Amino acid sequence: xxxxxxxxxxxxxxxxxxxxxxxxxxxxxxxxxxxxxxxxxxxxxxxxxxxxxxxxxxxxxxxxxxxxxxxxxxxxxxxxxxxxxxxxxxxxxxxxxxxxxxxxxxxxxxxxxxxxxxxxxxxxxxxxxxxxxxxxxxxxxxxxxxxxxxxxxxxxxxxxxxxxxxxxxxxxxxxxxxxxxxxxxxxxxxxxxxxxxxxxxxxxxxxxxxxxxxxxxxxxxxxxxxxxxxxxxxxxxxxxxxxxxxxxxxxxxxxxxxxxxxxxxxxxxxxxxxxxxxxxxxxxxxxxxxxxxxxxxxxxxxxxxxxxxxxxxxxxxxxxx
Amino acid sequence: xxxxxxxxxxxxxxxxxxxxxxxxxxxxxxxxxxxxxxxxxxxxxxxxxxxxxxxxxxxxxxxxxxxxxxxxxxxxxxxxxxxxxxxxxxxxxxxxxxxxxxxxxxxxxxxxxxxxxxxxxxxxxxxxxxxxxxxxxxxxxxxxxxxxxxxxxxxxxxxxxxxxxxxxxxxxxxxxxxxxxxxxxxxxxxxxxxxxxxxxxxxxxxxxxxxxxxxxxxxxxxxxxxxxxxxxxxxxxxxxxxxxxxxxxxxxxxxxxxxxxxxxxxxxxxxxxxxxxxxxxxxxxxxxxxxxxxxxxxxxxxxxxxxxxxxxxxxxxxxxxxxxxxxxxxxxxxxxxxxxxxxxxxxxxxxxxxxxxxxxxxxxxxxxxxxxxxxxxxxxxxxxxxxxxxxxxxxxxxxxxxxxxxxxxxxxxxxxxxxxxxxxxxxxxxxxxxxxxxxxxxxxxxxxxxxxxxxxxxxxxxxxxxxxxxxxxxxxxxxxxxxxxxxxxxxxxxxxxxxxxxxxxxxxxxxxxxxxxxxxxxxxxxxxxxxxxxxxxxxxxxxxxxxxxxxxxxxxxxxxxxxxxxxxxxxxxxxxxxxxxxxxxxxxxxxxxxxxxxxxxxxxxxxxxxxxxxxxxxxxxxxxxxxxxxxxxxxxxxxxxxxxxxxxxxxxxxxxxxxxxxxxxxxxx
Numbered sequence: 008x009x010x011x012x013x014x015x016x017x018x019x020x021x022x023x024x025x026x027x028x029x030x031x032x033x034x035x036x037x038x039x040x041x042x043x044x045x046x047x048x049x050x051x052x053x054x055x056x057x058x059x060x061x062x063x064x065x066x067x068x069x070x071x072x073x074x075x076x077x078x079x080x081x082x083x084x085x086x087x088x089x090x091x092x093x094x095x096x097x098x099x100x101x102x103x104x105x106x107x108x109x110x111x112x113x114x115x116x117x118x119x120x121x122x123x124x125x126x127x128x129x130x131x132x133x134x135x136x137x138x139x140x141x142x143x144x145x146x147x148x149x150x151x152x153x154x155x156x157x158x159x160x161x162x163x164x165x166x167x168x169x170x171x172x173x174x175x176x177x178x179x180x181x182x183x184x185x186x187x188x189x190x191x192x193x194x195x196x197x198x199x200x201x202x203x204x205x206x207x208x209x210x211x212x213x214x215x216x217x218x219x220x221x222x223x224x225x226x227x228x229x230x231x232x233x234x235x236x237x238x239x240x241x242x243x244x245x246x247x248x249x250x251x252x253x254x255x256x257x258x259x260x261x262x263x264x265x266x267x268x269x270x271x272x273x274x275x276x277x278x279x280x281x282x283x284x285x286x287x288x289x290x291x292x293x294x295x296x297x298x299x300x301x302x303x304x305x306x307x308x309x310x311x312x313x314x315x316x317x318x319x320x321x322x323x324x325x326x327x328x
Numbered sequence: 329x330x331x332x333x334x335x336x337x338x339x340x341x342x343x344x345x346x347x348x349x350x351x352x353x354x355x356x357x358x359x360x361x362x363x364x365x366x367x368x369x370x371x372x373x374x375x376x377x378x379x380x381x382x383x384x385x386x387x388x389x390x391x392x393x394x395x396x397x398x399x400x401x402x403x404x405x406x407x408x409x410x411x412x413x414x415x416x417x418x419x420x421x422x423x424x425x426x427x428x429x430x431x432x433x434x435x436x437x438x439x440x441x442x443x444x445x446x447x448x449x450x451x452x453x454x455x456x457x458x459x460x461x462x463x464x465x466x467x468x469x470x471x472x473x474x475x476x477x478x479x480x481x482x483x484x485x486x487x488x489x490x491x492x493x494x495x496x497x498x499x500x501x502x503x504x505x506x507x508x509x510x511x512x513x514x515x516x517x518x519x520x521x522x523x524x525x526x527x528x529x530x531x532x533x534x535x536x537x538x539x540x541x542x543x544x545x546x547x548x549x550x551x552x553x554x555x556x557x558x559x560x561x562x563x564x565x566x567x568x569x570x571x572x573x574x575x576x577x578x579x580x581x582x583x584x585x586x587x588x589x590x591x592x593x594x595x596x597x598x599x600x601x602x603x604x605x606x607x608x609x610x611x612x613x614x615x616x617x618x619x620x621x622x623x624x625x626x627x628x629x630x631x632x633x634x635x636x637x638x639x640x641x642x643x644x645x646x647x648x649x650x651x652x653x654x655x656x657x658x659x660x661x662x663x664x665x666x667x668x669x670x671x672x673x674x675x676x677x678x679x680x681x682x683x684x685x686x687x688x689x690x691x692x693x694x695x696x697x698x699x700x701x702x703x704x705x706x707x708x709x710x711x712x713x714x715x716x717x718x719x720x721x722x723x724x725x726x727x728x729x730x731x732x733x734x735x736x737x738x739x740x741x742x743x744x745x746x747x748x749x750x751x752x753x754x755x756x757x758x759x760x761x762x763x764x765x766x767x768x769x770x771x772x773x774x775x776x777x778x779x780x781x782x783x784x785x786x787x788x789x790x791x792x793x794x795x796x797x798x799x800x801x802x803x804x805x806x807x808x809x810x811x812x813x814x815x816x817x818x819x820x821x822x823x824x825x826x827x828x829x830x831x832x833x834x835x836x837x838x839x840x841x842x843x844x845x846x847x848x849x850x851x852x853x854x855x856x857x858x859x860x861x862x863x864x865x866x867x868x869x870x871x872x873x874x875x876x877x878x879x880x881x882x883x884x885x886x887x888x889x890x891x892x893x894x895x896x897x898x899x900x901x902x903x904x905x906x907x908x909x910x911x912x913x914x915x916x917x918x919x920x921x922x923x924x925x926x927x928x929x930x931x932x933x934x935x936x937x938x939x940x941x942x943x944x945x946x947x948x949x950x951x952x953x954x955x956x957x958x959x960x961x962x963x964x965x966x967x968x969x970x971x972x973x974x975x976x977x978x979x980x981x982x983x984x985x986x987x988x989x990x991x992x993x994x995x996x997x
Contacts (some may be wrong), residue, residue: 032711034443060644084630085639090544093405097367099549111965113391165951166753167869175868179959180951186386200955203947205909209863217742245544258709302644326847 049079052280053101055091056083059204060230064297065129067149067308069287071316076327077279088112088180095270096122101283103268107133117268123275126267126281130288131228133263135182138225138241140215144238152190153242155299160195162220164296172196177207182263185224185255188242191257196222211235228291230298249250279327286326293319329784332933362782364528370500370775376664384806390969391803397968405545414546419517421556429551439488446490447715448704450481453490455703457663459696465670476663484720485634485656492633493628493660495551499558502613506559508608509567510932512596513575514567517606518560528564533936533981535943536561537961538974544629554631557840562618569611573604588685596684609672617852620661624854628961638856647734648727653841654857655836661852678838693757738864745865752817753871766877769805775981783991795983802972803980808951812980814945818874818881823927825878826885830930831915833886834893834923847883849981856946863948873945873954885930892926893919898997925992932988939981953977 053072055064066083073079084091084100092112106112116123139150149155156172163172173198176185185198201207207223208231214221215235225237236272242259249258273281293315300311316323385391434440435447448456462470471981480489514521540557547553577600585595601608627635634653641650655738707713759802762771773796781789799808833840855876866872896919904918920927946954953973960970 010936033709034445034711034714058643059640063640063643084549085627085636086549086630087628088963089962090549090629093541093544094549096405097548101665111963115964117404165867165869166758166871178962179955197947199868200951201949202951202955202958203859205860206863206868206948207646209860210868213742214740214869228717251388261552300647305644305646305649 024211046139049073049077049279050080051081053093053094053099054081054083054279055100055103056085057088057091057105058085058102060298060302061131061228061294061302062105063308064230064294065287067301067304067312068297068315069104069283070287071309072311072323072327073280073283076323079278079284092116092123092268095268096120097109098270100273101273101280102126102285103134104133105129105265106266108269109261110190113179113268122271123268124236124271126253126269126274126285128288129265129266129267131291131294133265134227134239134262135263136225136242137185137222139222139240140219141238142213142215143219143220143234148180150314151238151240153194154238156157156222157193157195159220161167163196163222165199168197171271172222173199175207175210175221177224177227178202178204181224183224184250184253184260187230191255194245211237230295230296233295233299234303260268283326286328288326289322294320361781363779366775366778366782370771371763372769373771374763375772377768378766381770382766383800384765385803390965391972393801393803394966394972396910397971400967401542401545401639401967402544402964415791418546418768423859425498425547426552427557429555430500431496432498433496433551433632435494435495437487445711445714447708449707449710450477450486450716451713452704452707453698454478454481455677455700455707459669459700462668462696464564465667465674468506469667469670472666473663475982476659479659479722480656481716481720481725482720482722483652483656484651484718484723485637486716488634488637488653489634489660492620492623492635492657495554495558495631496616496664498551498554498620498622498623499562500612500616502555503559503563503744504566504612506546507563508570509612511567511570511608512574513603514571515600516942521571524567528568529982529985531560531860532564533939533978535940535957535974535977536622537628537943537957538971539709539960540625540629541617549630551631553629554626557626557629558619558622561622562615564817565614565618566608566611568603569614573607573611574600576607577603584591590985592899601868606672609668613668614666615839616664616891617661619850620657621854623657624856635854636923638854642860644854645860646727647857648729650857651730652723654853657854659850662848665848679891688833699834723950734861734864736921738862742865746867749866749869751873752821752874753869757813757817757870757874759818761810764809764813765806772809773800777876780983780990783994784987785994788987788990791986792983795979799976799979802976804891804953804956804969804973804976807952807956807973808976808980811942811950811954811977814870814874814952815877815935815942815980818938819931819935821874822881822885822938823876823931825882826930826934827920827927829882829886830889831893833890833898833921834919835915836840840890843886847886850879851883855941859944859948860875868949870945870950871906872948873941873950876944876948877938880941884937885934888926888930888933890925892923892930894920895926904905928988928992932985932992935984936981939984942977 038146041043052070054066054070056063069081070081084094085264086100087102088095088109089112090104091100091103092115095116105250110287113123113125117125137153144151145172147159151158160172163174164170165173167173171191174185174189174194175184175229176198179200181201188194189198201210201223207225210221210223211225212235223241231237239286243257245259245261250256262264269281269284269285297311297315300306300314304311307316343958430438433446435444436453439445441448454474457477458470458474461473477489478972480486504586510520510524514524527535536557539560540553540665543553543557547556563832581603582595582599587598590598623631623633623635624638625635627633630636634657638650638657639652640719641647641653662720703713776796777789777792780792799805802808829843833843858879859872859876862872862875866875900918901914904914942954943957944954946952946958953976956973957967957970959966960973962966
């Protein structure tokens with residue numbers, strides 16, 4: 008046995024030497040390797056990425072600026088809202104960039120547990136409502152008024168809607184009053200839960216392509232609107248307080264001022280990344296542009312962010328001053 | 329509830345069940361008549377009592393139980409920094425597992441320390457994979473391993489694949505650490521076995537999404553939580569199969585050892601364990617497969633790897649990219665499956681083979697080990713061996729091809745598929761669902777208990793009664809019945825497919841060899857990948873969920889039925905042929921009746937697998953329990969309801985399992 012070990016070792020040495028001679032770039036040779044290790048005074052910045060492309064666009068740009076201008080080490084974490092907020096308390100999430108209302112979470116984590124604080128608006132206006140595919144709005148312009156919906160209810164019937172018209176809802180994490188709305192506006196519709204944003208988008212995509220009758224929940228800003236410009240149906244106008252009692256809602260959704268939430272610890276840390284998050288502010292068009300780069304043009308989030316940042320240096324400079 | 333464990337038992341039962349047929353038909357007819365009578369009474373009462381006491385609950389409504397579960401969840405979250413249970417128990421577990429995962433990641437997937445690349449690069453990993461596969465199995469699977477791993481790199485998914493591999497390896501390691509000793513114990517003691525079985529059922533049928541959020545509460549976001557979630561789902565098969573292996577060692581062998589003066593410990597180490605090694609390795613195989621099935625779900629709590637690619641691609645409906653990553657998971661599963669299967673067979677072969685071969689092997693092993701070591705060294709030192717060369721062009725080609733195929737199918741088939749959907753939905757699903765959801769709950773419950781008693785006996789009846797009671801208590805009875813309707817329809821379709829393909833494969837080895845890889849792929853491909861094309865073909869409907877469930881569950885049923893048909897003795901078939909039966913008669917009069925216990929087992933497994941897809945169904949329009957679970961995962965105030973819905977799925981699973989198992993025992997005796 009010993010002899011074989013020796014033979015093996017010798018063979019190994021010879022093989023090793025030969026290969027070393029014809030080697031190539033060694034790990035640690037390049038100067039870049041040393042540089043990426045040091046991250047300046049910023050340190051690590053834990054950024055939650057909630058699962059929709061608009062948010063991904065926010066995160067891509069903020070992460071790009073934090074990495075390249077502030078030399079932070081950015082760790083992106085793909086999480087649903089609920090779990091991302093949970094992470095504030097445990098120090099695993101520093102910032103959530105696009106919060107849609109979620110008063111329940113604000114109450115729980117900002118007021119009660121005091122692990123999170125609000126960090127101001129993103130500048131994005133969140134619009135929620137009922138939408139129809141463009142062909143339908145063009146063929147029947149009066150459908151844009153909710154009062155005419157019952158007239159068309161039969162057209163929206165599907166195998167799922169039990170004889171009524173189908174109103175398609177999406178992901179369960181969406182803010183929705185649709186069941187109450189249908190009841191209180193006395194509409195001959197049934198809310199059917201598609202269960203995911205993917206299912207909702209695919210339904211609209213099919214509807215536009217094959218001229219099918221679909222009405223459902225949707226929201227802006229959203230990359231899909233640059234592919235199929237859905238048309239919003241007007242519900243009774245929103246007035247402050249008309250949605251106070253969830254069971255009695257009979258008005259449209261408010262326009263949400265999308266805002267940023269950070270962990271209490273992060274806000275006090277003095278990290279330049281916190282200042283960036285606080286000052287980060289852009290328009291729906293900005294977000295849609297980056298979201299389109301990612302979802303339609305299939306660029307990586309980094310490449311999409313770079314393209315937008317290079318074209319909008321002025322805006323970015325205002326965030327990091 | 330695991331296929332691999334049940335199969336050997338029933339193929340044995342199938343052979344034993346050959347003699348009795350003369351008596352059985354009479355009893356079967358009478359049983360079918362009783363079931364028929366129950367259904368008729370049910371229908372009559374339904375016509376009278378329709379719409380009363382249906383226990384329906386709107387999507388946003390909660391019961392007291394749901395609110396209480398919410399409060400428990402909140403209070404845990406609120407004092408997790410002061411509670412000693414957290415500080416000294418959960419945090420310690422988290423620390424150990426986190427270190428393990430980080431260690432493996434540093435080794436093969438993530439840049440470690442100040443290195444821009446992991447300790448072992450692609451060349452080293454490929455070399456090690458080949459060497460280990462060859463050492464534990466044979467050179468053929470070693471080649472497969474090398475080719476498979478290289479393909480992952482060519483797909484442009486090297487790092488993602490290694491992240492997935494490290495998480496899988498860590499989870500399997502932890503799972504085996506608990507499952508094998510416990511499995512041995514359960515194999516030795518019938519009482520332990522009876523105690524652990526319900527827990528294992530629970531671990532396997534409880535939808536993962538239910539405990540994903542609480543896990544992050546206990547173990548924080550990241551590798552540790554993802555690993556623990558995977559362990560919970562993946563450990564049961566290894567435990568069950570180990571217990572089964574120990575139990576199936578012939579008692580005479582153990583007695584012989586003990587009569588020769590072996591102590592308990594000696595007979596365990598020298599007789600029981602070596603003799604059950606082959607089956608235990610199959611258990612390891614099942615655990616690896618189960619762990620890989622968790623990859624996409626774990627990505628929802630930020631587990632790195634291929635699952636993330638799939639989930640992200642789904643957000644922008646990018647079927648091509650999702651398919652490419654899904655294919656990588658399939659490739660990895662096939663490599664790991666074939667290597668472990670071959671390893672289990674080698675253990676057997678090596679025991680039988682003589683010494684001379686073994687001696688040569690040892691030399692070769694040393695030499696191979698040296699080569700592998702050199703490859704590891706190279707990949708540690710040189711960039712070209714550390715980072716996979718090329719730009720993953722194969723991956724984008726695959727993605728484009730997948731995109732083209734889906735677009736074609738969507739454009740050309742949707743008329744056909746919509747027609748099919750409407751026929752099944754209106755003809756089968758809707759009436760059945762109405763019957764279940766619009767009957768008073770006690771009527772449905774009584775009918776279920778009655779059917780259980782007739783098919784499975786009094787014990788099955790009692791189990792069913794308990795399950796019905798608990799289902800009512802969860803507060804999601806109505807959603808449960810909706811899910812039950814879809815589940816039963818999906819299972820009927822699964823059984824139809826199972827009979828057609830199972831018989832075909834059972835009768836022809838060639839068909840078997842051609843179809844089997846497709847079945848394997850269908851089982852391992854993450855459902856998230858085919859959701860988008862299915863949505864395009866069938867819309868966001870209950871039927872889409874049924875189709876997704878069929879893709880996942882039919883392979884199991886087909887494989888079991890094919891096995892059953894194959895075990896029908898050739899002599900019997902020949903006798904029937906010579907007495908003038910045509911093919912159709914042979915199938916319906918000889919092969920299917922004789923494979924009856926395989927059919928029952930296929931129904932059992934089909935149902936359980938369909939149930940495990942309920943949550944995925946919730947993502948594509950199935951609503952009901954699946955939607956409740958997804959909603960509970962997404963929204964704090966629905967957390968309790970999601971948990972209750974998860975429990976309801978478990979209860980449905982237990983109910984089905986006990987009825988079909990009891991029925992199987994009765995038909996085979």
